[in-house]
Amino acid sequence: MMDTIKIGLIQASHNVEGSEPVEVHKAAAIEKHIKLVREAKEKGANIICMQEIFYGPYFCSEQNPKWYSAAEQIPEGPTTKRFIELAKELHVVIVLPIYERVGVATYYNTAAVIDADGTYLGKYRKQHIPHVGAGEEGYGFWEKFYFKPGNLGYPVFKTAYGTIGVYICYDRHFPEGARVLGLKGAEIVFNPSATVAGTSEYLWKLEQPAHAVANGYYVGAINRVGFEAPWNMGEFYGQSYLVDPRGRFVATGSRDRDEVIIGEVDRRLIQEVRDAWQFYRDRRPETYEEMTSLLP
Template sequence: MTRTLKVGLVQQSAWPDKARSLAESEAGIRELAAAGAELVMLQELHATHYFCQHEAVELFDLAEPLDGPTGRQLAGLAAELGIVLMGSLFERRAAGVYHNTAVVYDRDRGRVGHYRKMHIPDDPGFYEKFYFTPGDHDDARGQGFQPIDTSVGRLGVLVCWDQWYPEAARLMAMAGAELLLYPTAIGWHPPDDDDEKARQKEAWTLIQRSHAVANGLPVVVANRVGHEPDHSGVSPGIDFWGGSFICGPQGELLAHAGGEAERLLVTLDLDRGEDVRRIWPYLRDRRIDAYGDLTRRYRD
């Protein structure tokens, strides 16, 4: 019997007002659950604006512990609606230790796992190294590139900048992930011309579809939408391009959002990855004896 999973994602705008942002998230979650979604995914940092456009110590006040108000609200929704829910937190782990954390809540078991973003960018408008400590790669409690077991399957959860690294996707696949999830916050610098914007967005879609192909796994990507200003006034802000999508294990697009707030819902065949890996046995043919230099920064 074929195993199927009805997966939904929420593509939304977000604001500095947590209550407003979370209300938008909740509306999308409820809409998808009513349509039959068993797994619902939210975008990166959906509870707030994308505050990393500038560096300000007072913005650490936005952070919460894993079991803080936002976490409790998401856990309650998963239980009430009978779904598995993946949300995003600006996590306060300890004084001076903060993470960009994806958290998974199971319908019956509450919080079943979390993933702390491993690759942290530091670019104009994306000053994340100021705010986020990278995740611990060897934490026995499930950190690093370890899938999260849920009642609907093993979720390979990664976050935004992680999506550009084939190593992260591969390690999740090698650990038994049944699908890859990428909550995201990515957009354009408004002064860029249309050709440059098109190249950036196409590259972003292509690299993640390639992870599906290379690993024989479905990929689910949720991005935010709308213009968010730089509250420091230094830059013109970011135009978040949306473009959330769900693709199958050969990279085929099953659903693709535009540039406005939107919900996507797809029924995935979880057994199809087995069939794809039989005809494209990349894991079998990997030359693991020859890859040692991948752990080096660069080969001079």
């Protein structure tokens, strides 16, 4: 396996007005992102990750049953199938964050992982689901209206280019799952997000470098850009980045434009840091039992 891996992080705006049919949103976003995936490949990316629910707006700004029709089965749905073919054609690993439907009406915020030969490796379902207002107009992060909490644990995926994990948006505020991913052998953890400027923006470049340092892995953090009508709940401020196991920023994107951010992972650094900072050796899991029993 290669010592050096190139990572492509895709941040993009979504400019289709929210009142348009769901199919219009999906078609426009999918075509845009296929072009961006191809650009990432041209720039040498081996593993590519897109933003949270990449194929439309951040519709959780409102509570509207219209958006349930955006959900698809994984891997049987048309979007996963299309990107399976693209991954195979370009020989890249793709982390594909989409809205998942299971059965008749069960929904998850999910990321599918596709290997470089087009093999579907599995999926991660977002575990921590926010539900909070963000403005006087009633817009917010109304995710419990759309998603059940994940029920697949914290899987890692052995790809052609390295072992990866996924942690979606709001998950980043919780260190427990980030630690599990490291204990399971993740070398790179991707956090596809949709987050706006405001009280938590300063955490964007604080929490995830801390996860990288605490667990001795790289973190790829992806955030969309721009304002999305008609909600205009805030600015999606981009600044996607790759951070290394020492907490150093390897590559950082702009605040306000569509962009493919390319960063390089040195797999030798992961082992070097884990050997130097023996956090896994020195942890005391037998003393942590009460953490799961304490109520807020």
